[in-house]
Amino acid sequence: MASFTGPNCCLNYSTVDMYLKYELQPTSVRTLVHFYRVTIRSGVITKYDHGSSMANMVAYGQSSPPEYHMPNIPHHLPLLLSYGGGDRLSDVKDVQLLLKDLRNHDADKLVAQLVKEYAHLDFVMGVNAKQVVYDGLIAFFGKHS
Structure with missing residues (x-):
């Protein structure tokens, strides 16, 4: 798992088996393909690319998937x-x-x-995640409530 998510520093190894047994849900090939296209190939965050101009036209009314415009997130919305x-x-x-896309966000809300x-799993199963993150x-x- 670390080869995919990154080298974890602080895993609580006594809970890993239980977590993997109950919490991880299978993902679809479609999700993995989308992740690859967005992050590795293009560097642009878009809706799902259906793989052809025609299929995208049917889904979105345009030949390529529309981008998500992160600066359009409401500036007053609290984000951590x-x-x-x-x-x-x-x-x-x-x-x-x-x-960088969120640079105009309200400073006290970001x-x-x-x-x-x-690494990725340390946030969920780190022995010190409560103190460090939660x-x-x-x-x-x-x-912000």
Whole structure:
């Protein structure tokens, strides 16, 4: 799993088997293809590319899938982005591009937290995730509720 998500620093290994047994749901090939096209091939976040101009025309009324315009996220909407330095699914470069798109967001409504030693699964199963991530997340929700 780490070869796909990144090298985890802080996994609670006593819970990994239970988590993998009950929590991970299979994903579709379509989702994986979309992930590849968006992040690896184009670097642009779009709706699903149906693979042909004709199929996209049927789905969207245009030959290519429409882009998601991240700057259109309402500026007053509270956003907390917590990401890991070793995460291969939401890597630092991608999050920095997103933050660039959100540069006009209300400063008091946007928090970006880089946890350098974390990879993807550390956020869910890290032995210190409560202190490193979740306590701040709960405080953020409390401030903006």
